[in-house]
Amino acid sequence: MAVSPDTAQGVLDELFLISRALRRSLAQPEEGNLLPGGISVLVNLEMAGPCRQVELACQIGISASAMSRHISELVSDGYVVRNTDPSDARATRVEVSPAGRELLARIRESRVRGLQEVLADWTQDDAERARQILHTLRSRLIERDSRSAAADHQKHSEERVDVD
Known part of the structure; x- marks a missing residue:
């Protein structure tokens, strides 16, 4: 192994701390109304396109019950819609709503501007x-x-x- 355990631990520490700093520094007010991780679910759903909740949970690596809480909240807030699965009328698929796309666009624009400020030099x-x-x-x-x-x-x- 080319990388020492101390260096690997340092990289892990920095990644964890960067993640926290990004959330604190670049967060949008609308994000505060969502469960932690709600924006991540919305971003992943946008990338995946219409799909079943269980598929999205597997893709993201969270439990089905956690995904259910996120989806329920996002549907309630109007950012996600549920539709009948055309391949199985007993099942539903979820997808990002127009309001969810607008929210993601605002968040991305704000985060990009914020990171550009941080990286100005x-x-x-x-x-x-x-x-x-x-x-x-x-x-x-x-x-x-x-x-x-x-x-x-x-x-x-x-x-x-x-x-x-």
């Missing part, structure tokens, strides 16, 4: 290098998670075969 190259490093880190975390999920799936499949 950075060069474009510095910002691009930081973006690339963060992108690579996120990609590798996703790859690791995918490998872990595949291994877990394989293990559970083998256990089911042994029981049969």
